[in-house]
Amino acid sequence: MTVTTVSIQEAQTHLADLGRRVARGKERFIVYQHGEPLVALVPVDDLQHAEKERLPQGRALRELRAAYLTMSETARQAEIAFAEEGLQGQLAPDEAFPGEEQWPWWE
Structure with a gap:
C-alpha cells in the first residue's frame, strides 16, 4: 500500500477521489498544512x-x-x-524494600 502526501488544499479539492482510492485499500494519504502533517486518510479497517x-x-x-x-x-x-x-525515620530511603536477611531492620 502506498502512502502519498497531499496539501490541505488538494485534499479539499479532490476529497471524493481520495476517499475512493483509500476505500479500495491501495492508498493512504497524509494531508499537510503549512508543511506539517495534519491528518491521515486511511481505510476504516x-x-x-x-x-x-x-x-x-x-x-x-x-x-x-x-x-x-x-x-x-x-x-x-x-x-x-x-x-x-x-x-518513623528508622528506615533509610535507600532501604525502602529490605531483603529477607535484613528483617527486622529496626533491631
Missing part, C-alpha cells in the same frame, strides 16, 4: 485494527496505574503505622 491493538495496552496501563495507586496508599498506611509505633 486499518483504523479499527489499530484501535483493537491499542485496547490491551490501554488496559495494561490502567492496571499499572491502579497498582501504583494501591501501592502508594499501602506505603502511606505503613508510614502511619510506623509513626504510631514510634518507628
Whole structure:
C-alpha cells in the first residue's frame, strides 16, 4: 500500500477521489498544512485494527496505574503505622524494600 502526501488544499479539492482510492485499500494519504502533517486518510479497517491493538495496552496501563495507586496508599498506611509505633525515620530511603536477611531492620 502506498502512502502519498497531499496539501490541505488538494485534499479539499479532490476529497471524493481520495476517499475512493483509500476505500479500495491501495492508498493512504497524509494531508499537510503549512508543511506539517495534519491528518491521515486511511481505510476504516486499518483504523479499527489499530484501535483493537491499542485496547490491551490501554488496559495494561490502567492496571499499572491502579497498582501504583494501591501501592502508594499501602506505603502511606505503613508510614502511619510506623509513626504510631514510634518507628518513623528508622528506615533509610535507600532501604525502602529490605531483603529477607535484613528483617527486622529496626533491631
